Amino acid sequence: MKQGIVRLLLLLAALPVHAATLAADDYALWLAPVDGGAPIAEHRADAAMSPASTMKLLTSWVALQTLGPNYRWQTRFVSDAPIKNGVLKGDLVWVGGGEPRFRADDLVAMLRELRRRGVREIAGNLVLDGSVFSRVSSADDFDGDAECVFAIPPDPHLTNLKVAWLQFFNDGAGVRAALEPALPGVVLDSRLSDGGDGECGDVRSRVAVRHDDSRVEVSGKLPRACDGAQTFLNLLSPADFAGQSFAALWRELGGAGPRRVVAGTAPAGARVLASHESEPLSTVLADVNKYSNNTMARTVYLTLGRGPGDTPANAERAVRQRLAEAGVSDEALVLENGSGLSRHERFSARLLGEVLRNGARGPWYPELAASLPIAGEDGTLKKRLKDWGPRLRLKTGTLADVRALAGYYQALDGRRYALVAFVNGTSVAETNGAIDELIGDALARLPR
Incomplete structure (x- = not known):
């Protein structure tokens, strides 16, 4: 019996790889029960490798440990100017809270709150206070992807x-397009004509869209079936987009002003005129991990890293401190921005595996696990590893020459396992097939 167990462990430690696509030096694997004990299978588990977006798991774990699942971001409009006859007699300061997903609807709600206070005109400037972060961490060598939403x-x-x-319209009242919000600094030049009958499909295949930060040009023949179709554009700098969105939505609500948009800080003693509280961290992490949102x-x-000093340096210090407290070595860890959208970030499969084990034994395991894509059901795993179903929850990672998967599997006997797989290098296939097979080979040796 003992010899049989030994043989099984040796077999697991040398898991077969799809030899036609993966070189032995290009992948790492770590598999272990979350309740402790030696890994069941490992290969190059201590090698420092690019984790791609599985880096988000480390950031999520530290955030849950440090901030708690109910943490919320605050956005505020403040001013020290008086309100007289509906006019704010000075500047309105927008104190940015660094919310991961501040929506246009949230901005509208704050503007409505401002109107309910009786403000109809801002006589001064809109001041953008971004002091919550001293600076933003980099994502070097992605200049070619600057127009992409993920960057x-x-x-x-x-x-x-x-x-x-x-948004596009062909409703008998003329073929046209409209920008939402109607950014006042961006001119929309629509040169559309009626494309007649026929299916719409992807509207971007029917029309040509060209843009810079001051002009959007749309041309082509728009079928009537495209009435109401829409597509998105990445426009302006974050500060310009925020300022122009404010101006557009404020005018829609009948507001006047501000004179201009400037950077600055809130004056001491300024009173709060409107505020917004974000969704809790646990909800935010579901967007971060299920859909691999780099910006968030x-x-x-x-x-x-909020607080005095250098924000990214403080954030890195917080991550390393949590790893030390959990007894996880950070020797292989290289951080840049905590998202995996990085040519520099590295850690080992063992580091992430031990983080997952620690998370599974901690109080915030339900929140961490709920944020992960479910095999064959949702997020970035909706069309992958379908045979394993809801017992398998994994964060995906994809970069050029990098594929990664990491998360949890629960066997039929109820035992839970942490699993990490990285593939880096020239043998990475264009598809996810090789790493999915690697995961399948590992899981096939566990109770179904």
Whole structure:
């Protein structure tokens, strides 16, 4: 019996790999029960490798441990100016809270609160106070992806993820397009014509859209079936987008002013005129991990570094401190922005595996596990590893020459396992097939 167990462990320690696509030096694997004990299987588990977006698991674990699942971000409008006859006789300061997903609807709600206070005109400036972060951590070597939504950097005033919606109409009243919000500094030049009958499909295949930070041009023949279709555009800097969104939505509510948008800080003693409280951290992490939102993950990471001093340096210190408290070595850890959108970030499969084990034994395991994609059901795993179903929850990671998976599996006997797999290097396939097979090979040796 004992010899049989030994043989099984040796077999597990040398899991077969899809040899046609993976080189032995290009992957790492770590699999262990969360209730402790030696790993069941490991291969190059101490090698420092790019984790891609599985880095978000480390950031999520530290955030839950440090901030708690009910942590909420605060956004405020403040002023020290009096309100007379509906006019705010001075500046309105927008104190950015660094909320990971501050929506246009949240901004509208704050503006409505301002109107309920009796303000109809802002005589001074709109001052953007972004002092919540001393600076934003980098994501070097992604300049070619600057126009992509996944590469949008965090910002204390990031509104609607800096995305404007372009909506198309062909309803008998003329073929046209409209920008939402109607950013006052951006000219929309619509040169659309009637495309007649036929299916719409992806509206971007029917029309041409060109834009810079001051102009959006739309041309082409728009089928009637595209009436109401929309697409999104990444426009402006975060500060310009926030300021122009404020101006557009404030005018829609009948408001006048401000004179201009400037950077600054809130005066001491300024009173709060409107405020917004974000969704709790646990809800935010579901967006971060299920849909691998880089901008939101980077913002959560920066939140770990709030306070005096250098924000990214403080955030890194918070991560390393939590690892030390958990008894997890940080020797292999290289941090840049906490999201995995990085050419520099590294850690080992063992480090992340031990973090997952610690998280599974802690009070916030339900929140951490609930944030992960469910195999074959949702998020970035909706079309992957379907045979394993809801017992398998994994965070995915994808970069050029990098594939990663990490999370939890619960066997039929109720025992839970932590699982980490990284593939880095030239043998990475264009698809996810090789790493999915690697995961399947590991799980096939556990009770179903």
